[in-house]
Amino acid sequence: MAARISRDAPEPLHVQIAASFREDILGGRWPAHYKLPPEPALAEQLGVSRGTLRKALAVLIEEGLLVQTRGRGTFVTAGVLEPRIAQRLHSLSEDFRAQGYALDVQVVSARLEGLQMAVQALLGAPPGTPGLRLVRVFRGAQGPLAYLVNWVRADLCPGIEDVDFERNSLFDVLEKSYGLPVTEGRRTFSAAPAREDVAEALEVPTGTPVLYLEQVTYTRDGQAVEYSDVWINSTAVKVTSLLTR
Amino acid sequence: MAARISRDAPEPLHVQIAASFREDILGGRWPAHYKLPPEPALAEQLGVSRGTLRKALAVLIEEGLLVQTRGRGTFVTAGVLEPRIAQRLHSLSEDFRAQGYALDVQVVSARLEGLQMAVQALLGAPPGTPGLRLVRVFRGAQGPLAYLVNWVRADLCPGIEDVDFERNSLFDVLEKSYGLPVTEGRRTFSAAPAREDVAEALEVPTGTPVLYLEQVTYTRDGQAVEYSDVWINSTAVKVTSLLTR
Numbered sequence: 180m181a182a183r184i185s186r187d188a189p190e191p192l193h194v195q196i197a198a199s200f201r202e203d204i205l206g207g208r209w210p211a212h213y214k215l216p217p218e219p220a221l222a223e224q225l226g227v228s229r230g231t232l233r234k235a236l237a238v239l240i241e242e243g244l245l246v247q248t249r250g251r252g253t254f255v256t257a258g259v260l261e262p263r264i265a266q267r268l269h270s271l272s273e274d275f276r277a278q279g280y281a282l283d284v285q286v287v288s289a290r291l292e293g294l295q296m297a298v299q300a301l302l303g304a305p306p307g308t309p310g311l312r313l314v315r316v317f318r319g320a321q322g323p324l325a326y327l328v329n330w331v332r333a334d335l336c337p338g339i340e341d342v343d344f345e346r347n348s349l350f351d352v353l354e355k356s357y358g359l360p361v362t363e364g365r366r367t368f369s370a371a372p373a374r375e376d377v378a379e380a381l382e383v384p385t386g387t388p389v390l391y392l393e394q395v396t397y398t399r400d401g402q403a404v405e406y407s408d409v410w411i412n413s414t415a416v417k418v419t420s421l422l423t424r
Numbered sequence: 425m426a427a428r429i430s431r432d433a434p435e436p437l438h439v440q441i442a443a444s445f446r447e448d449i450l451g452g453r454w455p456a457h458y459k460l461p462p463e464p465a466l467a468e469q470l471g472v473s474r475g476t477l478r479k480a481l482a483v484l485i486e487e488g489l490l491v492q493t494r495g496r497g498t499f500v501t502a503g504v505l506e507p508r509i510a511q512r513l514h515s516l517s518e519d520f521r522a523q524g525y526a527l528d529v530q531v532v533s534a535r536l537e538g539l540q541m542a543v544q545a546l547l548g549a550p551p552g553t554p555g556l557r558l559v560r561v562f563r564g565a566q567g568p569l570a571y572l573v574n575w576v577r578a579d580l581c582p583g584i585e586d587v588d589f590e591r592n593s594l595f596d597v598l599e600k601s602y603g604l605p606v607t608e609g610r611r612t613f614s615a616a617p618a619r620e621d622v623a624e625a626l627e628v629p630t631g632t633p634v635l636y637l638e639q640v641t642y643t644r645d646g647q648a649v650e651y652s653d654v655w656i657n658s659t660a661v662k663v664t665s666l667l668t669r
Contacts, residue, residue, distance in 0.1 A: 210542040212610060212640045214648065252646070257612060257638070265510030265613065268667035297455040364667045365457060367502060368510065369658035370615035370633035388615035388633030391658075393502070395457045401497065403459065413614035417638075422513035422609045 184225060192227055196235035204244050204255055211257040215245070218253075243280075251421050260324065261419040264392075268364045270350045271317060271325055271409065280319055286344050287314040287380070291333055298330045301395060302403045309333040311340055313349065316380050324415050326380035329407040335359060335398075349405070350396075359404055363397040368418065377410045389413060429470060437472055441480035449489050449500055456502040460490070463498075491523070496666050505569065506664040509637075513609045515595045516562060516570055516654065525564060531589050532559040532625070536578055543575045546640060547648045554578040556585055558594065561625050569660050571625035574652040580604060594650070595641075604649055608642040613663065622655045634658060 183199045184192065203209040215221060222232040236253060239245040246261055247253045262274040275282045294302065294310040302308075311331040317324045329349060333339055336357040344352075353359040371391040378385040390411040398404045411418070428444045429437065448454040460466060467477040481498060484490040491506055492498045507519040520527045539547065539555040547553075556576040562569045574594060578584055581602040589597075598604040616636040623630040635656040643649045656663070 207542060208545055210545050212612070212638060212651075213546050214610075214640070214642070214646065217646070251608075254610065259614075261612060265663070265665045266667070268669040297452060300453055300455050301458050361669050363496075363669070364665075365459075365499065366665045366667065367457070367506060367662040368613055368635065368664075369504075369662045370635040370656075371658065372633050388617050390613065390615040390635075393457060393662075395459070397459070401459065401462070406457075411615075413616065413636075417612040417614045418510070420510045420609075420611045420613075422511070422611065424513040424606050424608070 184227075193231050193234035193238070196225060196227065196232065197238040200235065200239055201242075201244065204239070209255050211255055213255040215253040215255075246419075248421055257417055259414070260319065260416045262416065263419055263421070265366065265368060265418050266420045266422075268361065268396075270348050271327070272348045273350065275317070275319070275324070282324075283318040284345050285316045285318065287316060289313045289340060289342075289344055291340050294330060294332075298406050301406050302330070302332050304332055304334070311336075313344060315344060319415060321415055322412075323381045324412055326377050326410045327407060328409075329405055331405045332403075335402075335404060353398070353404060359398040361396055361404075362399055363401070364394055365397075366392055366394045368392055370413075371410070373410065381410065381412045383412065383414075390416070390418065429472075438476050438479035438483070441470060441472065441477065442483040445480065445484055446487075446489065449484070454500050456500055458500040460498040460500075488525075491664075493666055502662055504659070505564065505661045507661065508664055508666070510611065510613060510663050511665045511667075513606065513641075515593050516572070517593045518595065520562070520564070520569070527569075528563040529590050530561045530563065532561060534558045534585060534587075534589055536585050539575060539577075543651050546651050547575070547577050549577055549579070556581075558589060560589060564660060566660055567657075568626045569657055571622050571655045572652060573654075574650055576650045577648075580647075580649060598643070598649060604643040606641055606649070607644055608646070609639055610642075611637055611639045613637055615658075616655070618655065626655065626657045628657065628659075635661070635663065 184195045218229055222229045240247055245253055246256050264271055264274055272282055291309045292312045294304055294308055311333045313329040315327045342352050350361045353361055369391050370388050372386040373383055373389045375385050390413050392409040394407045395403055396405040429440045463474055467474045485492055490498055491501050509516055509519055517527055536554045537557045539553055556578045558574040560572045587597050595606045598606055614636050615633050617631040618628055618634045620630050635658050637654040639652045640648055641650040
């Protein structure tokens with residue numbers, strides 16, 4: 180590794196290191212999920228300062244080849260986005276953005292509708308409760324990442340149908356505009372064939388395996404406030420958990 | 425709800441309550457993911473003791489209709505197993521068994537092989553390191569739940585190829601027989617079409633969407649000890665996370 184780095188070369192050291200690591204990753208010597216040695220050891224091995232090493236790592240994180248988690252280390256990604264939404268109650272958009280990914284949110288529709296019976300029961304809403312049905316597509320640089328259909332109890336957030344959800348995250352709106360802190364959530368993950376509307380939104384053939392996420396979100400006192408169905412494009416996104424025993 | 429319960433009926437109260445709840449669930453009034461009211465409120469509503477209520481809940485948990493998490497409440501399941509393996513570093517078998525499910529582990533093969541190059545790199549093993557390739561099918565009452573291919577660094581656990589993995593969990597063996605505590609893990613979840621061997625093991629048609637889990641497990645000092653590919657039958661199992669913000 181260190182052999183490929185030269186103080187006499189015209190490129191700055193961190194650029195050389197990034198190039199060397201990139202070769203390790205793309206060449207398979209560091210495969211997907213590989214955990215890099217701790218920074219101090221790696222810096223020593225390379226004979227550079229930790230600052231220089233960090234600059235090199237930052238380049239590869241920016242390129243999506245590495246992912247770093249405070250206190251857990253630096254890992255080679257599987258070449259896809261790796262949100263940690265199975266582990267912490269972040270919204271998908273918050274999680275992508277926290278990882279530094281540009282995210283383009285397209286609102287397909289946002290209107291008040293009667294809640295479907297199952298959703299009404301799930302949200303503990305009386306019959307006739309109005310619901311916001313919010314349909315969105317999250318796009319990354321490479322194309323569609325996720326297709327989301329949210330149902331929100333509109334009686335708890337009057338006027339929510341007028342919010343611009345291309346600019347505001349749903350959790351943010353609930354918390355900041357309506358004083359409904361999102362405190363808890365329950366998510367299940369499974370694989371499903373893409374239905375026609377899902378396939379169209381994710382730009383994949385109908386029937387393509389997609390990651391299917393069902394979510395119920397609670398605000399204070401265990402009041403369910405939102406239910407959603409989310410389909411995630413598995414060729415672009417893998418849900419990641421870093422776990423301790 | 426309370427109207428369906430009678431102290432004069434011949435069935436014990438908890439049996440009546442369980443029957444009433446079962447009707448609520450199967451009839452859709454309490455849909456999948458529905459969170460039941462807190463026990464004290466529910467007991468009061470029914471006019472019964474918490475002990476009686478708990479007996480009724482235990483019946484439905486045993487039937488797989490409800491799932492309960494300490495401190496988080498009681499939820500209606502999606503009619504499938506709901507391991508929490510995205511959230512805590514339990515092995516799949518530990519998690520199923522902790523939830524009270526009977527699990528039948530079939531070992532398809534368990535033998536020493538040279539580690540594949542990518543696995544060798546992932547595990548930080550020198551070239552020529554022997555690996556245990558362990559192939560298993562986990563079956564529940566309804567059929568196959570998961571198909572698992574694990575690669576273990578055999579140089580760290582001599583003789584592991586002779587362990588009976590139909591009776592012992594891999595994590596247990598690493599910890600108890602080889603003093604390799606499993607301290608950390610990294611898991612990614614995505615959807616994938618079932619390849620031929622996966623389809624055969626899970627008894628589904630080739631190409632069926634299945635939940636695909638990749639895992640690297642670490643022991644002390646961040647030493648990677650095991651890599652696995654796991655395919656989960658999404659018609660029988662949904663991975664569940666209970667999250668706080």
